[in-house]
Amino acid sequence: MKVTVVGAGNVGATCANVLAHRDFLQEVVLLDIKEGTAEGKALDSWQQAPIDYYSTRISGVTNDYERTAGSDVVVITSGLPRKPGMSRDDLINTNANIVKSVTENISQYSPDAIIIVVSNPLDVMTYCAYLTAGKDSSKVFGMAGILDTARYRAFLAEEIGCSPKDIQAILMGGHGDTMVPLPRYTTVSGIPVTELVAPDKLEAIIQRTKVGGGEIVNLLGTSAWYAPGAAAAQMVEAILKDEKRIFPCCAWLSGQYGLKDIYLGVPVILGKNGIEKIIELQLNQNETELLKSSADHVKEVMDVLDNMKVVA
Ligand SMILES: NC(=O)c1ccc[n+]([C@@H]2O[C@H](COP(=O)([O-])OP(=O)(O)OC[C@H]3O[C@@H](n4cnc5c(N)ncnc54)[C@H](O)[C@@H]3O)[C@@H](O)[C@H]2O)c1
């Protein structure tokens, strides 16, 4: 099995490195437009193999899409990250053109590949890749929900004083400050989270999760990469091992949750066919309203992309 990661920056290189460590792929190709970057990071990762005991062959190329031919999954991380003071939506002008041209190239050499988009603004860049690739939406989707849910789970584990492994949670909506963490669907080894965390503490954790990306941008001057890279790798693994894992992913909705023609974070089953099912939860009125307002925001940014006419 072969995976290409486009963009050998912070997120892409981390994703490729995590994939190599999982040791279930024959080949990972890292591609970047910047001369030498992908080659250098791939070589460094390959030299880690004898230390960490993996056999996955990881190599890097500068914009040579022929070397990505026949990939089963392609992860798109190419594009600018935001800086302090910016919103993810501010990246649309630059990143739409990058995501479009990358999708055209990977579609030429790996027409059957499943595409996972990571570049921001996530929901709209996934839409951009979908329009460009012209393939079924079950094969083009985005990574954000695993990351956002991981942040929520990490904060909860810290508050409760338990292992993050024991927090199960789901979070929906767009990958922005309107995302919708769902305490009603959050448990700690089967115990409802509301039995372990006081309402004011839970609300503070929800608010911190919504701006979790920005918290890291303010600390680093650029955005996160360890958790995002690992989250994208987890999606690749679920697909190529046909694990049927349930994750929140950015998926194309065609009537689910009363929403259509929009990419939005929802729980899905991931397997060898990509998104094999979108799970429809019975949301209450408040949750439905929050999801609708998140969808309204994503739709506005999708309209910006449509008006830019980047994708004919
Ligand atoms: N979905 C999420 O949850 C999530 C999480 C973290 C970051 N992101 C986004 O992922 C993207 C990458 O973040 P990063 O921190 O890795 O940035 P980075 O600047 O470290 O890396 C981006 C890489 O993309 C490359 N690139 C630019 N144009 C290219 C092209 N046309 N073809 C190939 N490569 C190209 C650059 O040379 C650079 O190496 C950003 O848009 C960021 O906002 C999304």
Ligand SMILES: O=C(O)C[C@H](O)C(=O)O
């Ligand atoms: O916050 C960002 O801009 C990057 C990413 O979307 C994140 O949530 O870490």
